[in-house]
Amino acid sequence: MTASSIPASSLRGHGARLTIDLAALGENWRRLVDAAGSETAAVVKADAYGCGIPRVAPALWAAGCRTFFVAHLSEAAAARAALPPEAVIYVLNGFPPGSAGAYRALDVRPVLGSREEIAEWAQAGEGAPAALHVDTGMNRLGLGPDEALALAGGPLLSRVAPALLMSHLVSAEVPGDPITARQAGSFARLRAAFPGVPASLANSSGVFLGESVRHDLARPGYALYGGNPTPGRPNPMRPVVRLEAEIAQIREVGPGETAGYNARWTAPGPRRLATLSLGYADGFPRAASNRGEALVGGVRCPFVGVVSMDLVILDVTEVPVEALRRGAPAVLIGDALDLDTVGRNAGTIGYEILTGLGSRYDRRHLDEAGHRAPG
Missing domain, CATH: 2.40.37.10 (Lyase, Ornithine Decarboxylase; Chain A, domain 1)
Structure with missing residues (x-):
């Protein structure tokens, strides 16, 4: 008997089964849209939080999602292969040197977080859309607020035409944390310096923090997959x-x-x-x-x-x-x-x-x- 002749019903690959409820995933996205009151993207990095980009991304598209975030260019390639050409895909983890051609070939957008990244993207082709990431307190990736304000309206950014201004909340899962108010205030000042550019600050928990962190685009991740975005309170999400x-x-x-x-x-x-x-x-x-x-x-x-x-x-x-x-x-x-x-x-x-x-x-x-x- 060869492997190909073994009945599929008897060839179980593992002693455990992982079930992913795509209907619950779509319902969670719709619930987050209602809570955010704005356009709502989907974060599908880490292979859609372990659930599989090739299955998750199309399910979210069918639910109505049109903008997606991944961490790496390889994930962007997987998402692009799974989604219609008009889907907007952003790559969060910076812009590796020399990768502009791959971004353009895939028609995906880098999230630019330094002057060097902005300059390289501008040199690769004027007007190609990208996001600007400004650090408002995480100290991981992104332009400093003063650095971003200095670039606003300048000749370098005029060659990039940013399609999104974004930052990342430090403690969104802790209601009332003072750092959130500081970040919201800093981001509001930045947004005023970039008129006409859509803005994004709210993650899964941020969607439930109120108007100060809600802007044009919410970008939930964990909550889509059933995690509780409101710790200490009942989970508004369906298990996935x-x-x-x-x-x-x-x-x-x-x-x-x-x-x-x-x-x-x-x-x-x-x-x-x-x-x-x-x-x-x-x-x-x-x-x-x-x-x-x-x-x-x-x-x-x-x-x-x-x-x-x-x-x-x-x-x-x-x-x-x-x-x-x-x-x-x-x-x-x-x-x-x-x-x-x-x-x-x-x-x-x-x-x-x-x-x-x-x-x-x-x-x-x-x-x-x-x-x-x-x-």
């Missing part, structure tokens, strides 16, 4: 990602027995353990060792021992025996274990969980009817 793994094996251990590498967990009494076929090679953090959870039969079951490369061990003692069997599903993301909860349990944030989900899972994308989307 669900991760389930089958139980590979169940065993009984006695008091004093250990589990996993380096014996980092010891049974306090007779316990029942179940092993799942996924691990840190699949993007589930090793930091979740002895602190993560999964749901089996609706029961929260703690991780025991160290998360290894391909396996996780659960304590399933509290699960009714009738719900335990080889092949039974355990939910690692979904239901009571939303992205933010999973992140906290691993000592990190939901963003890292989402973007770190590996490529080995059996993946399926659901359409508007809840059926597996073709492709």
